[in-house]
Amino acid sequence: MTDNVARGTSNGKFEEIDFEIDAEDLPDRAVRTELGAPSVIVDDVHVTYRVFGGRPVSGTNRSLFNRIVGRARQSVGAITEVRAVRGVSFVARHGEAIGIVGTNGSGKSTLLRAVAGLHPPTKGRVYLSGEPSLLGVNAALLKDLSGERNITIGGLALGMSEAEARAKIPEIVDFADLGDFVYLPMNAYSSGMAARLRFAISTIVTPDILMVDEALATGDAAFRKKSKERIEKIREEAGTVFLVSHSIASVRAMCTRVIWLDQGQVRMDGDVDTVCDEYQKFIKGKGGKATAGGKIGPGGRRKGAGKGRGAGKGRPNGGKRPAKVAGQHKQLPRPAETGHPATGSLRRVTQEDLRPATGSLRQVSRDDVRPATGSLRKVSPDASRPATGSPRRISPDTARPATGALRRVTEDDARPSTGTLRRLTWEDVRSDRSGGGYQDRSGGGDDPLAAPETRPVMGPAEPAVPRVPRWPSSTSDTGFPELPRVRADAESHRSRRSWVGQRRPQSTEPAPDTETIPVVKVTDPRDRADEG
Numbered sequence: 001m002t003d004n005v006a007r008g009t010s011n012g013k014f015e016e017i018d019f020e021i022d023a024e025d026l027p028d029r030a031v032r033t034e035l036g037a038p039s040v041i042v043d044d045v046h047v048t049y050r051v052f053g054g055r056p057v058s059g060t061n062r063s064l065f066n067r068i069v070g071r072a073r074q075s076v077g078a079i080t081e082v083r084a085v086r087g088v089s090f091v092a093r094h095g096e097a098i099g100i101v102g103t104n105g106s107g108k109s110t111l112l113r114a115v116a117g118l119h120p121p122t123k124g125r126v127y128l129s130g131e132p133s134l135l136g137v138n139a140a141l142l143k144d145l146s147g148e149r150n151i152t153i154g155g156l157a158l159g160m161s162e163a164e165a166r167a168k169i170p171e172i173v174d175f176a177d178l179g180d181f182v183y184l185p186m187n188a189y190s191s192g193m194a195a196r197l198r199f200a201i202s203t204i205v206t207p208d209i210l211m212v213d214e215a216l217a218t219g220d221a222a223f224r225k226k227s228k229e230r231i232e233k234i235r236e237e238a239g240t241v242f243l244v245s246h247s248i249a250s251v252r253a254m255c256t257r258v259i260w261l262d263q264g265q266v267r268m269d270g271d272v273d274t275v276c277d278e279y280q281k282f283i284k285g286k287g288g289k290a291t292a293g294g295k296i297g298p299g300g301r302r303k304g305a306g307k308g309r310g311a312g313k314g315r316p317n318g319g320k321r322p323a324k325v326a327g328q329h330k331q332l333p334r335p336a337e338t339g340h341p342a343t344g345s346l347r348r349v350t351q352e353d354l355r356p357a358t359g360s361l362r363q364v365s366r367d368d369v370r371p372a373t374g375s376l377r378k379v380s381p382d383a384s385r386p387a388t389g390s391p392r393r394i395s396p397d398t399a400r401p402a403t404g405a406l407r408r409v410t411e412d413d414a415r416p417s418t419g420t421l422r423r424l425t426w427e428d429v430r431s432d433r434s435g436g437g438y439q440d441r442s443g444g445g446d447d448p449l450a451a452p453e454t455r456p457v458m459g460p461a462e463p464a465v466p467r468v469p470r471w472p473s474s475t476s477d478t479g480f481p482e483l484p485r486v487r488a489d490a491e492s493h494r495s496r497r498s499w500v501g502q503r504r505p506q507s508t509e510p511a512p513d514t515e516t517i518p519v520v521k522v523t524d525p526r527d528r529a530d531e532g
């Protein structure tokens, strides 16, 4: 069985990709179970991207003033609005697996991001009755790290403890069929292996609402079967699954309902076979060229739509300008006009829809974006190390140098540090101005200023050096009195420091923790200056 879809390429042309899926490789069809209460209500949601730096306004469209004033300014281009999702409404229930299909740029990923609270709608509302997970760990995974380490990090990002995440490693490795690759950095994985690992990690914990965006497209038949089983399990546990895929065969096999998006709008919504058949007819009718090369977005201005040279190139209608500045777009025929079978579900969500789930449904707000972002936080490799314990928020920049520095330690690394750990010499003592801060670790006397020959020797004998007084030793040279000999304990250090910047006490009373040395003359030169 061949599953044809159109996909964009980097050069703007579109090609058909065949998802060659043999009939026997297809898992059994998903069975529709009894549906629960609404889990997601999307009410007239619009998402518009504002892109800075579109095609600059052509010379003739600029006012005279702008042409004169702007001559000196560098042109920074226009702001282009891309209306990715335009008035989408639907109600999803617990126990449903909903496939979202549509050609490139039809707004599938944007819609999922809006439902997950990662991109607040420009207009409209989304109500959820559970925690959404948009293959939630993608943002947390680091390609430079091994699969094993990423499993731990992903588990932490999903709220598991490190031990819980580690315990899941064998199961994930088995599910994603990684084998020994789990010990290699993820940048050595094929896209299929990486996608399998991401899917496996994302579904370690059963989410209330799982959103899978193209993650299964690169998987082989065996993996599709396994992932289908896992999706079934989530559905059975009354979760809701959204599956964005270009593989119609996968959608047919795994989903119980399909929504077809076209140019940011719901074109059909309903039974799997009905919608998939119509969608495939649509694709075939377009000859595989479902979307136009050079297109910016469903409602946005298209590249090449300007008036300059090359305008019209790459447009599907051969150069006729399709109306396409922000806010103006070709209106799709309403479903009622097209006579599609699923027209009934293409209505605006009403209060009636909200009633059954009153209480359990909450509206997705800006606040939802924050926790979601928080849970998808980047976790450094350090966070997964046992010593770190609590996961902390670290940017990838923090992780990078650490990764780079992870080399084998050599003998040479030890040498320089040995060099810096040299023996303390008397030169160090002499240059030490803190006095009381010096500590004799040999367990010797209290007085750091004692004559070296009387001090316990640290290490090999140093040449004897004369005692260097910290203060003038007599009044003869400076006129300062000889100070009390200070004991090298903390208290005396504090008391001495407390004199700094102050006039020293003139009292002849000994300080409580000092021993007195006879004072010959007690005259401070500053006193003399005052007297003079």
Ligand SMILES: Nc1ncnc2c1ncn2[C@@H]1O[C@H](COP(=O)(O)OP(=O)(O)OP(=O)(O)O)[C@@H](O)[C@H]1O
Pocket: 008, 049, 050, 051, 082, 083, 084, 102, 103, 104, 105, 106, 107, 108, 109, 110, 111, 295, 296, 297, 298
């Ligand atoms: N971050 C963005 N900034 C500006 N425009 C964007 C952004 N993301 C998507 N778009 C535009 O929004 C429109 C819808 O994009 P989206 O990725 O949602 O489509 P899609 O149906 O998921 O496409 P595909 O099948 O190729 O993945 C596209 O025209 C795209 O160019």
